[in-house]
Amino acid sequence: MTQNELTLVVGGTGKTGRRVAQRLTERGVPIRLAARSTEPRFDWDDESTWAPVLDGVTSIYLTYAPDAGFPGAAELIGAFARRAVDAGARRIVLLTGRGEAGAERSEAAVAATGADLTILRASFFAQNFSEDMLIDQVLAGQVAFPADQVREPFVDLDDLADVAVATLTEPGHIGRTYDVTGPELLTFAEAVAEIAAATGKDIHYHPISGQEMQAGLTEAGLPADFAARLVELFAEVLDGRNATLGDGVHQVLNRTPRTFSTFAKTTFTP
Numbered sequence: 001m002t003q004n005e006l007t008l009v010v011g012g013t014g015k016t017g018r019r020v021a022q023r024l025t026e027r028g029v030p031i032r033l034a035a036r037s038t039e040p041r042f043d044w045d046d047e048s049t050w051a052p053v054l055d056g057v058t059s060i061y062l063t064y065a066p067d068a069g070f071p072g073a074a075e076l077i078g079a080f081a082r083r084a085v086d087a088g089a090r091r092i093v094l095l096t097g098r099g100e101a102g103a104e105r106s107e108a109a110v111a112a113t114g115a116d117l118t119i120l121r122a123s124f125f126a127q128n129f130s131e132d133m134l135i136d137q138v139l140a141g142q143v144a145f146p147a148d149q150v151r152e153p154f155v156d157l158d159d160l161a162d163v164a165v166a167t168l169t170e171p172g173h174i175g176r177t178y179d180v181t182g183p184e185l186l187t188f189a190e191a192v193a194e195i196a197a198a199t200g201k202d203i204h205y206h207p208i209s210g211q212e213m214q215a216g217l218t219e220a221g222l223p224a225d226f227a228a229r230l231v232e233l234f235a236e237v238l239d240g241r242n243a244t245l246g247d248g249v250h251q252v253l254n255r256t257p258r259t260f261s262t263f264a265k266t267t268f269t270p
């Protein structure tokens with residue numbers, strides 16, 4: 001590391017970003033966080049906020065909210081990456097989701113900038129059950145989601161953050177794409193059963209249709225368009241195409257990923 005390096009963690013207050021930021025800080029890597037709640041403020045939807053966060057940046061951990069596969073994401077991510085490269089950043093580690101056509105467009109848009117790029121294609125996050133959209137349902141003891149028999153290799157975000165930090169700070173990862181998943185395939189019902197066992201409480205899982213989820217999200221106040229996009233995304237990634245294990249954790253860290261059971265025990269055991 002040279003003296004003038006600065007790593008921008010885009011989405012640095014989010015589930016993956018804050019883990020990446022913590023690890024980089026522990027390694028002594030200078031960082032700046034970028035989100036709507038940081039100073040300087042960064043907003044994907046307000047291009048006037050882009051230049052201040054990019055000032056002096058040499059490397060970027062790049063996430064997009066709500067999802068790199070959403071309509072319009074590729075254009076914004078590509079434009080931001082272009083600005084970053086023009087401003088002097090060389091290294092980009094981009095987080096996307098596995099099996100998403102929209103995310104592949106985002107990957108191509110960043111690759112087109114000529115940056116020294118590494119792509120992390122992640123599976124469904126284990127922490128969606130503990131820190132995000134499913135936590136309220138877990139706490140209420142009833143989890144409903146549009147996934148029935150499909151099996152998913154849920155990834156623990158501590159593994160994903162370890163992979164991101166290794167690829168950002170160690171040589172040998174430029175031009176690589178890693179499939180970052182957990183070590184086993186589980187149905188959503190099996191995952192919820194692991195969480196129930198860890199908590200010692202009854203937590204039931206009910207598969208629902210995409211339409212039911214969409215109706216629930218709009219009733220809860222989400223814009224209809226956003227709810228529809230989200231449900232389409234889940235239908236795409238949970239149609240069986242991602243029911244395989246990826247070896248990104250092993251390739252980058254030379255170790256096995258954490259099991260869902262370990263995630264559940266460390267996260268939910270009282």
Ligand SMILES: NC(=O)c1ccc[n+]([C@@H]2O[C@H](COP(=O)([O-])OP(=O)(O)OC[C@H]3O[C@@H](n4cnc5c(N)ncnc54)[C@H](OP(=O)(O)O)[C@@H]3O)[C@@H](O)[C@H]2O)c1
Pocket residue numbers: 010011012013014015016017034035036037038042043044045063064065066067068069095096097098121122123124125128
């Ligand atoms: N969830 C999954 O299972 C899954 C699976 C595979 C890949 N992914 C990828 O994970 C990425 C999301 O990462 P994450 O889960 O770590 O994020 P997250 O927990 O959803 O947090 C979102 C981050 O982005 C910021 N943010 C939200 N809206 C913003 C806006 N309009 N402008 C600027 N910043 C904004 C948030 O902070 P503020 O609210 O303060 O702005 C926060 O720092 C996506 O690219 C998605 O493709 C997710």
